[in-house]
Amino acid sequence: MSPARRSGGRAPEPPATGAAAEDREPPTEEVARAILLRQLAAAPRSRSQLAGKLASRDVPEELAEALLDRFEEVGLVDDAAYAEMLVRTRHEERGLARRALAHELRLKGVSPEVAEQALEQIDDEDEVTTAVALAVRKARTTRGLDPVKRRRRLAGMLARKGYPPGVVMRAVEEALGGEGEDPGGEDLQ
Known part of the structure; x- marks a missing residue:
């Protein structure tokens, strides 16, 4: 029995050393979809933020793009709606000006065209x-x-x-x- 099992703890997943640590398989479509759904359940996100999260979890780029396209198709990912919500709430709750909001949208990966349209709601x-x-x-x-x-x-x-x-x-x-x-x-x- 391993030392981790004897002490009642769990063995590290995946192992830090050995063949299993070196032979990582990229996440499957189901795992990638679960990552996206978990991210969206926590808070609204831009397509760019979600793509970055998938990339950090070693999801192949082709799979990530296909899933993000599908999520956009069904309305789960909508950068325009996300940008409008962010502009409205940050302006009302934190009192941020258009310049600060434009910067925040840029950091979140929202395209300049979409950001400009969302910022039009503040005159x-x-x-x-x-x-x-x-x-x-x-x-x-x-x-x-x-x-x-x-x-x-x-x-x-x-x-x-x-x-x-x-x-x-x-x-x-x-x-x-x-x-x-x-x-x-x-x-x-």
């Missing part, structure tokens, strides 16, 4: 409204700080979320102006 006014709301919320947590430091913190937070400089400045002015602070940074009260 300039939506971006300004969200930036102002974020700045007002952040301004509440910085009360009592030096006015210059407050402006810098608000602007930095919005810039990290991908807002362009014009929108950042407008949002900071509106957030601090609503508190009675003048643009020069001194309190009016």
Whole structure:
């Protein structure tokens, strides 16, 4: 009996050494399909993300492409719907600007055309409204700080979320102006 069996543990699968470790068979279609379904059950994914997962599990490229094509055919993989959902939720929940969203879509392997179409659901006014709301919320947590430091913190937070400089400045002015602070940074009260 092996030491692993005697101690009640399981033998490593596959073994780290020996012929079985060197002679790995590529996953079958059933295994590859299970990988895809498990990934999609956890969270929506782009075709590129799924292809990367299959490649990391040594699924032959031809099999991966055939399965991904079939999953697209039946609607389980839809980059356009995925991109639209990601843009909508990241903008509403995290307040990300179009620039940050475009970067995230690029990282997830969504094509530029599909990303551009998904980003059309956020217009300039939506971006300004969200930036102002974020700045007002952040301004509440910085009360009592030096006015210059407050402006810098608000602007930095919005810039990290991908807002362009014009929108950042407008949002900071509106957030601090609503508190009675003048643009020069001194309190009016």
